[in-house]
Amino acid sequence: VRMAEDTEKLCEGLRKENKSCFILGASGETGKELLKEIIKNRIFSKVTIIGRRKLTFEDEAYKDVIQEVVDFEKLDEYSSAFQGHDVGFCCLGTTKAKSGEAGFIRVDRDYVLKSAQLAKAGGCTHFNLESSKGANKCSSFLYLRVKGEVEAAIEQLDFDRYTIFRPAVLMCDREEYRLAERIFQKVLIPISYTFPTAFSVPLTTVVRAMVNNAVLNSDKKVEILENKAIHALGAAQEITKK
């Protein structure tokens, strides 16, 4: 109970600061859960989602969410959408299977980097990037290389605070059907009981880690949270141990 109280205290602290945030990719699996968690905790006084299409929400709780619909190919024309947010969360991404190699690079590197640049110019002080386990700009695997490249390019932007999340396979019930991911998840379920932090992470843990991290004050300019750290931070009761 005490731990829960501490978490609540931290949330209360952030609420008093009247901060605003934006989420990129709020229609995706992670972004959707993150938006829900942020609304539930009421930690930001203004929540903006930036995406390529307008979303509809049935729930009353979403009524104050501001939506900015942008054309990611012409992001410079939408710089106002990125103005005045204190904290930014980027959960944008596609796959090579869905968009081809060039499309994947365009979204996961170019759109993400351009968004980060506009956010920085717009006054964002804490940028959060959902990257991936194994991200490495020297990797020979396209996916891991692109993730590593975008991580490094954003670091150059010099945000006051920059947090990189490197989750392993996200365990979730994805709306969109991805056969390979389904098979992978099935294989990982028994393994995840034995080695819970090695190869996978529940999606809810990732978003809790993002929220918990945002409410904590940190003097670290750049933080890289590997899968194990995400597991630890995403368990709400661990919040005071960081």
Ligand code: NDP
């Ligand atoms: P989803 O695929 O569920 O969602 C992706 C988001 O990006 C959606 O909001 C989607 O918008 C948006 N998007 C995709 N393509 C475009 C485009 N061309 N233009 C504009 N917006 C676009 O993502 P996940 O939650 O699965 O993953 C989020 C991030 O985490 C990704 O970067 C991924 O690489 C990374 N990651 C994922 C893992 C996993 O196991 N799934 C593991 C580790 C890291 P729209 O709804 O309009 O398509």
